[in-house]
Amino acid sequence: MSRKQIPVVVLTGFLGSGKTTLLNHLLRRRAGNRIAVVVNDFGAIEIDTMTVAGQVGSTVSLGNGCLCCAVDASELDGYLERLTRPSARIDIVVIEASGLAEPQELVRMILTGDHPHAVYGGLVQVVDAAEFDATRARHPEIDRHISIADLVVLNKTDRVAETEHRRILATLDGLGPGTPVVSATYGRIDPELLFDPAVRPDEEEKARQLSFEDLYEDAHPAHDDHASHDGHLHAAYESVSFTAGAPMNPRRLMAFLDSRPPGLYRIKGFVDFGPADPANRYALHAVGRALRFHPAPWGRGEERLTQLVLIGSGIDREVLLKELHACQETEPRAARDAAADQSGMWGVLRYVPDLTEPEPGYETGSGPEGPEPDMP
Numbered sequence: 001m002s003r004k005q006i007p008v009v010v011l012t013g014f015l016g017s018g019k020t021t022l023l024n025h026l027l028r029r030r031a032g033n034r035i036a037v038v039v040n041d042f043g044a045i046e047i048d049t050m051t052v053a054g055q056v057g058s059t060v061s062l063g064n065g066c067l068c069c070a071v072d073a074s075e076l077d078g079y080l081e082r083l084t085r086p087s088a089r090i091d092i093v094v095i096e097a098s099g100l101a102e103p104q105e106l107v108r109m110i111l112t113g114d115h116p117h118a119v120y121g122g123l124v125q126v127v128d129a130a131e132f133d134a135t136r137a138r139h140p141e142i143d144r145h146i147s148i149a150d151l152v153v154l155n156k157t158d159r160v161a162e163t164e165h166r167r168i169l170a171t172l173d174g175l176g177p178g179t180p181v182v183s184a185t186y187g188r189i190d191p192e193l194l195f196d197p198a199v200r201p202d203e204e205e206k207a208r209q210l211s212f213e214d215l216y217e218d219a220h221p222a223h224d225d226h227a228s229h230d231g232h233l234h235a236a237y238e239s240v241s242f243t244a245g246a247p248m249n250p251r252r253l254m255a256f257l258d259s260r261p262p263g264l265y266r267i268k269g270f271v272d273f274g275p276a277d278p279a280n281r282y283a284l285h286a287v288g289r290a291l292r293f294h295p296a297p298w299g300r301g302e303e304r305l306t307q308l309v310l311i312g313s314g315i316d317r318e319v320l321l322k323e324l325h326a327c328q329e330t331e332p333r334a335a336r337d338a339a340a341d342q343s344g345m346w347g348v349l350r351y352v353p354d355l356t357e358p359e360p361g362y363e364t365g366s367g368p369e370g371p372e373p374d375m376p
């Protein structure tokens with residue numbers, strides 16, 4: 001098994017857009033995960049601090065002020081190192097940044113920092129639908145923030161009429177072509193857009209102390225304001241599963257990944273490249289425009305399979321499956337030829353973190369047509 005990678009999600013948005021509301025929603029719907037939250041002003045968060053990571057000792061406040069100004073890379077590195085240490089037993093780190101912070105600086109810190117257990121989990125921009133025009137007038141930089149986001153949450157849609165809602169969606173599409181946009185009220189997005197349900201050994205689960213989430217669910221079964229929205233939540237995204245017994249052709253898979261369609265927000269799973277690298281299976285983790293492979297030796301007797309889950313909104317399941325099927329190398333001879341093509345794996349190895357150097361000029365705003373950022 002490859003070592004566990006903790007996604008680090010950056011949650012940003014202008015004052016009052018609903019970041020804290022969304023964070024509270026994630027904390028209530030965290031599916032057994034322990035979430036550590038890094039915020040610039042803890043006082044503003046109306047949550048029982050026990051909710052966060054289940055233990056007060058793991059929470060980190062960065063003090064007041066702009067996160068990026070207040071924290072230099074080495075400080076953030078220190079926090080991330082502590083929070084992603086296996087002993088902290090954290091599953092996800094969320095950094096809540098004020099809208100005034102420059103999100104690309106934070107993303108750069110995460111991507112270029114030296115924290116072996118952390119993996120970039122995406123830049124989520126919360127947008128207030130009711131204040132959209134006013135915010136753009138006051139803070140023109142919001143356009144740039146939207147263009148570099150991996151996921152835009154258009155919040156407070158209850159406060160705008162349907163025509164207005166559609167107009168804002170069209171404007172967002174113009175600002176960040178291809179960036180997935182999820183409409184929400186009170187930040188109720190499906191948490192699976194950001195993280196998977198926790199998988200814990202039964203024994204550990206039984207021994208676990210009752211968390212705030214358990215208590216909350218017990219105390220509020222009839223008042224769970226999310227229950228009645230489940231249909232809506234699940235309608236907001238679609239997940240597609242792909243399994244292949246034949247090895248994947250590295251060049252064709254990279255061509256698929258490099259041109260992945262707008263709206264395909266996350267990809268996770270394992271890839272078998274067959275004879276191109278018979279010793280290793282490649283864990284694949286993509287969020288927004290960021291992509292990583294983590295090779296690790298196959299287990300003894302482990303079945304050679306490619307298993308991927310693709311999550312997005314407005315994606316075409318049939319087209320995705322067809323394209324992935326076309327990446328398979330079903331003829332053993334063709335697979336051997338592909339393996340003999342020594343440069344075939346280069347495109348994949350570019351995205352193996354240990355093999356790539358941090359790129360000082362990294363920008364998230366390359367757009368769907370731009371080059372994929374290299375991971376450190």
Ligand SMILES: Nc1nc2c(ncn2[C@@H]2O[C@H](COP(=O)(O)OP(=O)(O)OP(=O)(O)O)[C@@H](O)[C@H]2O)c(=O)[nH]1
Nearest residue numbers: 014015016017018019020021044155156185186187
């Ligand atoms: N009507 C409506 N109100 C919302 C929605 N989401 C959040 N709010 C309210 O908007 C206000 C601001 O929400 P917060 O979650 O505190 O926003 P924030 O981005 O964390 O704000 P700062 O921490 O000040 O930057 C609160 O009163 C929320 O209850 C929504 O979808 N609809």
